[in-house]
Amino acid sequence: MNNVDHIGIAVSSLEEALLLYTKQLGMTHIKTERVASQGVNVAFIDAGNIKLELLEPASPDSSIARFIQKRGPGIHHIAYSVKDIETRIAEVKSQGIETIGDVPVQGAGGARIAFMHPRSTGGVLMELCDKGEGEA
Numbered sequence: 072m073n074n075v076d077h078i079g080i081a082v083s084s085l086e087e088a089l090l091l092y093t094k095q096l097g098m099t100h101i102k103t104e105r106v107a108s109q110g111v112n113v114a115f116i117d118a119g120n121i122k123l124e125l126l127e128p129a130s131p132d133s134s135i136a137r138f139i140q141k142r143g144p145g146i147h148h149i150a151y152s153v154k155d156i157e158t159r160i161a162e163v164k165s166q167g168i169e170t171i172g173d174v175p176v177q178g179a180g181g182a183r184i185a186f187m188h189p190r191s192t193g194g195v196l197m198e199l200c201d202k203g204e205g206e207a
């Protein structure tokens with residue numbers, strides 16, 4: 072893992088967050104999509120050398136909804152770009168790092184993703200993000 076793909080940010084309202092990032096801060100909105108597996112609506116923002124992934128709960132029982140309820144909106148996770156995610160999952164587990172689930176799930180943009188538990192990673196929720204071949 073050596074490239075940060077994006078930073079995930081929990082927001083209560085995508086509409087308000089998009090106003091902040093695009094109108095007030097002048098960044099570019101790339102796209103918005105619904106990621107059913109995670110119970111979120113996701114908007115990607117082009118922040119130059121990195122993307123921001125704005126995460127709005129799509130249902131009150133999604134993990135993002137619980138996160139906002141507990142801690143308020145804010146930085147949620149850091150996503151590292153990986154290839155061959157199954158191997159990466161096995162590698163981090165062999166290093167004693169706890170993952171959330173053993174197999175990748177479908178993330179935004181068709182990426183396959185997996186999370187490492189913050190218990191194992193110094194309080195930071197980390198995502199492995201495998202976009203396969205093609206898009207960098």
Ligand code: ZN
Pocket residue numbers: 077078079124148150198
């Ligand atoms: Zn993410």
